[in-house]
Amino acid sequence: MKRKKKRRYKKNELISKRMIMFIVIIAIIALIYFTSANKNKENASVNAFSSINEIVDEIETGTYANINRYIVYGTHFNIEGDMDISENNSIESAKVVAKTASGEEIGIDTEYTYENNQISFSTLKEINTGLDLESLKVEDYYILLKVEFSNNETKYYSLTNDTEYGNIEYYTLTRNHSNNRINIDFTTIDNMPILGFHITTVKELPDNVYDVVIDPGHGGSDVGAVNGRYMESEIALDCALELKKQLEDIGLKVLLTRDGTESEEEYTMYNIYDKDGRVTMANESHAKILISLHLNSNLSDNVDGGVEIYASSNSDLTFAKKLADDIVETAKTEYSTNQTDKVEDGVYVRTIEVEDQKNEASFSRENYKGIFDSIPYLYIIREIGGIATGAYVDGTNKAYGANEYRNSNVGIEGYLVELGYINVDEDLDNILENADLYAQAITNSITNFYGIK
Ligand SMILES: [Zn+2]
Numbered sequence: 001m002k003r004k005k006k007r008r009y010k011k012n013e014l015i016s017k018r019m020i021m022f023i024v025i026i027a028i029i030a031l032i033y034f035t036s037a038n039k040n041k042e043n044a045s046v047n048a049f050s051s052i053n054e055i056v057d058e059i060e061t062g063t064y065a066n067i068n069r070y071i072v073y074g075t076h077f078n079i080e081g082d083m084d085i086s087e088n089n090s091i092e093s094a095k096v097v098a099k100t101a102s103g104e105e106i107g108i109d110t111e112y113t114y115e116n117n118q119i120s121f122s123t124l125k126e127i128n129t130g131l132d133l134e135s136l137k138v139e140d141y142y143i144l145l146k147v148e149f150s151n152n153e154t155k156y157y158s159l160t161n162d163t164e165y166g167n168i169e170y171y172t173l174t175r176n177h178s179n180n181r182i183n184i185d186f187t188t189i190d191n192m193p194i195l196g197f198h199i200t201t202v203k204e205l206p207d208n209v210y211d212v213v214i215d216p217g218h219g220g221s222d223v224g225a226v227n228g229r230y231m232e233s234e235i236a237l238d239c240a241l242e243l244k245k246q247l248e249d250i251g252l253k254v255l256l257t258r259d260g261t262e263s264e265e266e267y268t269m270y271n272i273y274d275k276d277g278r279v280t281m282a283n284e285s286h287a288k289i290l291i292s293l294h295l296n297s298n299l300s301d302n303v304d305g306g307v308e309i310y311a312s313s314n315s316d317l318t319f320a321k322k323l324a325d326d327i328v329e330t331a332k333t334e335y336s337t338n339q340t341d342k343v344e345d346g347v348y349v350r351t352i353e354v355e356d357q358k359n360e361a362s363f364s365r366e367n368y369k370g371i372f373d374s375i376p377y378l379y380i381i382r383e384i385g386g387i388a389t390g391a392y393v394d395g396t397n398k399a400y401g402a403n404e405y406r407n408s409n410v411g412i413e414g415y416l417v418e419l420g421y422i423n424v425d426e427d428l429d430n431i432l433e434n435a436d437l438y439a440q441a442i443t444n445s446i447t448n449f450y451g452i453k
Contacts, residue, residue, distance in 0.1 A: 048198035051101035051140050052189055059156045064193055065145040066162040071124065072170060073388035074413025075288050075450070077184070078108075078130035080122040083145060083157060092148040094119050098131055098141040098197070099156070106131065107146075121145065127388040128315045128413050133182055134172050134450065141197040160193040161186045165409045171202070173211045173288055174251050175452050178203065209286040211252040212446070213412065215278055215380060216240035217294035219258045220266075225297035227422045232295040235431060239293050239419065243439040250443065250452055255285045272383075273393065273401035282384045282412055283405035289450075290414040291442060292380050295422040295431065296336070305424035306336035310348045310416035312381050312389050320347045320415060323445045330441035331434055333420060333427065385411035417442070 065083035072078075079096060094112040099105045108131045112121040123130045144156045168184040183198040205211075216236040218224035224232025237260050244254045257278035272279045282290055296308065307327045311320040324346025328335055336342075341350040382389045386408030395402030419438055420427030431438065446452065 048183070048185070049140055049142075049187060049189060049194060049196045052142060052192075052194060052196070054101040055099060055142065056190075056192070059144065059158050059192065061192065063157060064160045065119075065121075065157045067159050067195070068162050069122075069124070069387075069409075070161075070163055070165060071127065071386075071388050071409050071411070072133070072168055072184070073127045073385060073411040075132060075134045075173070076128055076130040077133055078122075078124045078127070079143070079159070080120075080124055081145075081159065081162070082118055082120045085117050085119065085147075088117065090114070090150045091119065092150055093146075094121050094148075095146045096121060096123050096131075097144055097146045097156075098136070099144055100137075100139050100141055102139065104137070104139075106136075106141075119145075119147065126314055126316045127312065127385070127411075128319075133170055136180070136182065136197065136199055138180060138199050138201055140199070143195040143197070158193055159195045161195070163409075168410060170410075171205055171209050171286065173450055173452060174205065174253055177251060179205055205253055208284065209253075210255040211287060211289070212247055213255045213257065213282045213285050213287045213290040213384075214240045214243055214247075215257040215282065215290060215292035217292060220262070225295055225422045227297075227428055230422060230428060230432075232297075232422055235295055235422070235435075236293045236419075239431070239435045239438055242435050243291070243293070243442055246436075246439045246443040247446065250447055252446075252452065255281065255287060257281050271401045272380075273403050277401075279380065279383045279403055280405070282380075282414075283386075283403075283408065285412070286410075287412050289446065290380070290384055290412045292414065292416040294416060294418050295420060295427075296338075296418040297423050298338075298421055303336060303338045303421065305421045305427040306334040306338075307346050307420060308336045308338060308348050308418040309346055310341075310350055310381060310418070312385060312414065313349050314389075315413075317343060317347050317349075319413075319445070319449050321345075322449055323415060323417065323442060326441040326445045327417070327419070327438060330444065331430065331437040333430055336418070336421075381414040381416055384414050387411070389414075 065081050067079050067081040069080040070078065091114050095110045096108045097105050098108065108123045110121050110123050111125055112119055143159055145159065146154065146156055148154050167186060170182040170184060172180040179202050181200050181202050185196055185198060187194050187196065218233035218236065222233065226232065240256060244256060247254050271277050274280060307324055309320045309324045311317055321344060324335060327333060328346065335345040341348045343349050383391045383393060383403050385391055386405055388411040391403055391406040393400055393403045394406060419431050422428055
């Protein structure tokens with residue numbers, strides 16, 4: 001018996017020795033793996049654009065186009081710039097293109113002028129069209145200026161960065177539990193400046209990156225519009241929670257700017273530009289789309305209810321129109337009869353053109369302080385768009401603080417949805433009873449427009 005026991009101990013010792021050996025080997029393998037992974041990361045930008053060698057012969061050397069402005073707004077990339085052409089040769093066209101080594105070439109709608117041997121070009125006619133980042137394949141793309149000369153010659157020029165902005169990391173919307181990471185990088189390869197997109201698939205979004213932000217209007221002591229015991233802030237929150245649920249059901253990662261768990265004091269305390277304020281939260285979310293939910297209230301009798309979608313100026317309104325149409329159809333409501341700022345049925349644009357006012361001789365900081373003194377809710381669209389939408393609240397008006405992201409060249413595409421009029425009984429009843437249908441309409445709009453399953 002004793003002997004047997006001893007032997008068993010020996011056997012156990014042997015097992016634990018083997019275990020230790022095993023753990024050591026695993027540790028060594030892990031160490032080698034992580035060391036090489038880090039090395040790959042360091043060399044990423046060089047390895048990423050090695051395919052440039054396959055198309056470098058097509059690109060002119062010595063002459064480069066300058067980028068003066070570049071913006072990622074929502075899901076689109078756009079640039080503006082210029083280039084001197086030394087040869088006295090008239091041109092037929094100039095176009096910004098995204099080119100891959102495998103031969104794909106995506107032309108981006110470009111407006112250009114050609115004067116005194118200089119081409120000025122811009123893809124920024126509308127801030128939410130241009131190069132659709134969501135449509136790119138998992139490949140390396142190179143952004144080039146393609147010029148067709150009158151003598152039938154076509155030349156490609158690479159681009160240098162003349163802006164104050166650096167590289168951008170963009171994550172596509174979640175589709176089938178998957179996202180692409182697009183590294184928009186300025187680099188130099190063999191003395192040639194390169195603006196390249198390196199695209200890889202990721203299994204999960206980083207913790208601080210979201211697809212969509214939902215902003216339930218008002219909150220805390222700001223209850224918004226009121227009808228009897230019904231408050232806009234509460235109804236907007238109920239609709240926002242329903243919308244969040246439905247968007248998450250189709251796989252999107254959603255951030256709420258408030259979710260009702262904040263105490264009233266806590267929420268009221270937050271300036272919208274504070275760390276926990278809605279503008280800052282949205283700007284930090286890296287989301288592509290923001291939907292702000294509100295209920296309208298008419299002061300006069302000439303509006304009898306209905307849906308109003310507010311979009312940014314200088315933008316293509318296809319998605320705004322789709323939101324309006326889908327809500328009217330699915331939630332069985334009407335387009336608003338309000339004519340102020342109306343662009344088409346259900347679609348409104350009411351963004352103050354700050355740049356215009358700045359250009360006026362009479363304009364001063366003192367003057368434009370006042371612009372912000374009216375109801376701040378509509379400004380969410382502008383203040384989350386950075387330079388694309390002209391975010392400008394810089395702290396001059398001490399009542400509001402400063403938008404730390406006002407100079408960002410990455411912005412969120414924002415839409416403000418006035419679901420209906422709180423003081424029109426038909427609207428109020430419909431929203432209270434059918435919040436799920438309003439949410440379903442918005443979810444369908446996003447699903448269909450952005451191609452999300
Ligand atoms: Zn409101």
